[in-house]
Amino acid sequence: MSFDHRDPGTPEAVWARAPRLRAARPLLLGGIDRLVVLAAHPDDESLGAGGLISLAARAGARVRVVVATLGERSHPGSPTRTPADLARVRRAEAAAATDRLADGVVPELLGLPDGALDTAGEALRGPVAEAAAWAAAGRRGVLAAPWGDDGHVDHEVLGRAARAAAAAHGVECLEYPVWLWHWGGPDDLPAHGIRVLALDAGARAAKERALTAHASQVLPLSPAPGDEALLGPHVLARFRRPAEHFFVLPPAAAAPDAADVFDDVHRGAEDPWDVDSSWYERRKRAVTVAALPRARYRRVLEAGCSVGALTAELAGRADVVLAVDASGVAVDRARHRLAARPGVQVERRRLPEQWPAGPFDLVVLSETGYFLDASQLSTLLDRAAGALEPDGHLLLCHWRHPIEGWPLDGADVHAAVHADARFHRLLEHTERDFVLEVFEPVAPRAAGAGPC
Numbered sequence: 152m153s154f155d156h157r158d159p160g161t162p163e164a165v166w167a168r169a170p171r172l173r174a175a176r177p178l179l180l181g182g183i184d185r186l187v188v189l190a191a192h193p194d195d196e197s198l199g200a201g202g203l204i205s206l207a208a209r210a211g212a213r214v215r216v217v218v219a220t221l222g223e224r225s226h227p228g229s230p231t232r233t234p235a236d237l238a239r240v241r242r243a244e245a246a247a248a249t250d251r252l253a254d255g256v257v258p259e260l261l262g263l264p265d266g267a268l269d270t271a272g273e274a275l276r277g278p279v280a281e282a283a284a285w286a287a288a289g290r291r292g293v294l295a296a297p298w299g300d301d302g303h304v305d306h307e308v309l310g311r312a313a314r315a316a317a318a319a320h321g322v323e324c325l326e327y328p329v330w331l332w333h334w335g336g337p338d339d340l341p342a343h344g345i346r347v348l349a350l351d352a353g354a355r356a357a358k359e360r361a362l363t364a365h366a367s368q369v370l371p372l373s374p375a376p377g378d379e380a381l382l383g384p385h386v387l388a389r390f391r392r393p394a395e396h397f398f399v400l401p402p403a404a405a406a407p408d409a410a411d412v413f414d415d416v417h418r419g420a421e422d423p424w425d426v427d428s429s430w431y432e433r434r435k436r437a438v439t440v441a442a443l444p445r446a447r448y449r450r451v452l453e454a455g456c457s458v459g460a461l462t463a464e465l466a467g468r469a470d471v472v473l474a475v476d477a478s479g480v481a482v483d484r485a486r487h488r489l490a491a492r493p494g495v496q497v498e499r500r501r502l503p504e505q506w507p508a509g510p511f512d513l514v515v516l517s518e519t520g521y522f523l524d525a526s527q528l529s530t531l532l533d534r535a536a537g538a539l540e541p542d543g544h545l546l547l548c549h550w551r552h553p554i555e556g557w558p559l560d561g562a563d564v565h566a567a568v569h570a571d572a573r574f575h576r577l578l579e580h581t582e583r584d585f586v587l588e589v590f591e592p593v594a595p596r597a598a599g600a601g602p603c
Contacts, residue, residue, distance in 0.1 A: 154302060156381055160333035163388045169337035171345055178325070178346035178397055183207055185289030187215045187282040189296040189313050191268065191305035192222040193245035193258075194365040194382070198390045199327030200295050201252050201358035202350040203397075208253035209353070213289070216249050216258045217282055219275060219309055220265040225368065228377030234265075240367050248364035252357050268308040272572030272593075276312055279570075283316035291323075298326040298398055299566060302334050312570035318525035318563055325397040332389040343553070344399045355393065362387065409522050410501065413478035417458070421484075426460035435585060439517060439548055440464045442580060442587055448513040452538070454502050454531075455519030459485030465515065466492045473507060475500040503531040509538030517548040520564030521557050528559065528567055536573040539592050545574060548587040561586060 154160075166172060186207045190196040196204065196216050208214045222241045223234035232240070242260060249258045261278055263271045279296075286292030294317045297303075299310030310326055317324035325346070331339060350358065362369060362382075369387065372378035416423045426432045439461065448469040456462050456474035458481060466472050471494045476482050482499045489495045500507065503523075514535045520528060535545055547568060549561030565588060568574050574590040581587075 154330065154334040156333065156386060157379075157383070158333075159385055161336055163392075165336065166332060166389065169340065171337060171340045171342070172347070172396060175345040175347040175396060178348040178399070180206060180210060180212075180348075182291040183210070183212045183289075183293050185286045185292040186212050187217060187286050187292075187294050189279065189282065189294070189309055190216065190218045191297055191303070191309045192220055192225070192265065193218055193241045193260075194222070194248070194362075194368050195297060195306070195329055196245075196258075197248050197252065197358060197361040197365060198382075199297065199329050200325075200395065200397075201248075201361050201390075202354040202395045203295060203325070203327075203348055204249075204252040204256075205354040205357040206348070206350070207293075208256065214253050214256050215282065215285070216256060217261065217278060218245055218258050219261050219263050219268055219271075220305065221260060221262055222265050222368075224265040225381055226372060226378060229372060230375050230377055231373045232378070237367065241365075244365045244367060248361040251360040251364055266305060268305040271308075275309065276316075276570055276572055279309070279312045280316045280319070283313070283320040283322055286317075286322045287320040293323045293325060295325040295327060295397070298328040298331060299562075300331075301328055302330045306330065308569070311566040314563065315525075315567040315570040318559065318567070319529055321525070323399070325399055327395065327397050333386060341398050346397045346399050348395045348397065350393055350395065355391075359391070362390065410477040410479070413457075413476070414480045417478055417480035417484065422458065424457060426458060431584065432460070435548065436461050436464050438580060439515075439546065439587060440468065442546070442578060442589055443468060443513070444544060444577060444589060449540075450509075450511050451513040451515065452507065452509075452511045453515045453517070455517070455522070456485050456497065457481050459488040459497065461515070461517055462489055462495060462497070463492060465513075466495050469513070470494055472496070473498065473511075475502060475505075475507065477501045503527055503534045506531075506534040506538070510540050510543075511538050512540040512543040513546065514539060514543070515546045516564075517546070518550060520547065520549055521554045521559040521561055524558045525563075525567075528564060532567065532571055532573075536571075536592065541592060541594060543592060544577070545590040545592075546587070547590070548585060551581075551584055551586055 188200045221238040223238040245258045296313030297306035297310045368382045451469040451472045453474040462474040474497045485497045577589045579588045
């Protein structure tokens with residue numbers, strides 16, 4: 152996402168009339184006893200969740216604020232401040248702002264590189280997972296983080312890491328937009344899950360004091376070019392509303408028994424997904440195969456093969472394909488379809504528990520990730536990371552719309568891989584109905600390796 156904070160952006164009056172915001176359900180704080188607010192940069196916590204912090208602390212909740220970077224690159228053209236200067240200033244501002252929102256709360260500053268959270272790996276993923284686990288230990292623990300589609304790389308990486316950690320630990324995840332209000336419009340809001348938190352006079356006053364504490368962002372550093380305020384009045388107007396808005400992910404649920412469900416599905420129809428007659432299915436398979444980075448693979452694992460339509464396509468690009476499914480009915484159908492295909496094996500296996508012996512140089516997870524719960528997905532990624540050859544690929548392709556009756560949506564599955572430092576994305580293909588991504592393993596660093 153490319154935008155300039157100096158542009159006017161979307162006027163606040165447009166947001167005030169947005170139907171999805173006007174129809175948002177209230178966010179109720181009753182029972183919250185633990186709150187962790189994650190911020191990519193000092194000031195994000197005050198902009199997007201300052202009122203939440205104030206109200207939760209006043210209600211007696213234990214509050215933590217975790218800030219990933221020190222925001223040292225906020226003014227890259229400054230003639231008066233070096234990045235080290237800005238880091239010192241913003242560290243002090245974060246402490247002052249947090250104290251104004253909740254007495255005695257000291258921000259936890261991770262000090263990761265500003266503008267490069269996509270390279271932070273376990274240094275980010277570990278603290279986020281710890282924060283989610285801490286929240287999960289409460290009666291009603293809540294994790295709040297920047298929206299995972301906010302248009303700024305640091306916000307998105309942190310938001311998606313929080314989304315995955317919250318799902319893994321079964322805690323509520325509140326995602327707060329910051330830059331969406333600037334570059335986006337009402338049609339860019341999520342169709343579901345918007346919640347509104349009304350701020351009383353005390354919360355609004357605390358938030359205003361916190362914003363004032365971030366002087367390096369709301370005021371010019373000096374009159375010199377390059378020292379202009381980053382958060383001008385047109386930006387701050389969106390955070391002086393009498394309410395804050397959050398996009399809500401519910402706690403993860405346990406997945407139904409996939410073997411039983413899909414045995415019934417396949418008994419009910421010869422081709423339950425219309426894989427042979429649907430143009431969507433046939434075209435999606437063609438896109439999937441076209442997206443493979445290599446002309447040929449040695450050994451492929453396809454998870455959730457159903458009746459074997461994609462398996463047949465993969466067989467044309469591989470020496471060996473192992474296709475597995477939890478449904479015995481589906482496995483029988485796939486074996487019949489693929490009987491004449493050399494190099495194809497079809498087995499009944501529950502993944503990730505019955506993961507086959509590797510290695511593989513391609514693992515395919517197409518339209519199946521959301522039939523796992525968060526814990527199963529995490530284990531599957533562990534198995535895939537351990538089984539992939541160094542030059543291998545992990546391909547994911549999933550429906551982009553809500554999945555009824557299962558714990559995860561396609562976005563949750565892909566967010567979990569984005570948040571996993573063991574994988575690096577090679578390509579992305581997004582359409583209205585599905586998203587396809589290919590990842591490669593990240594080579595482990597040698598002991599003692601690092602920047603010179």
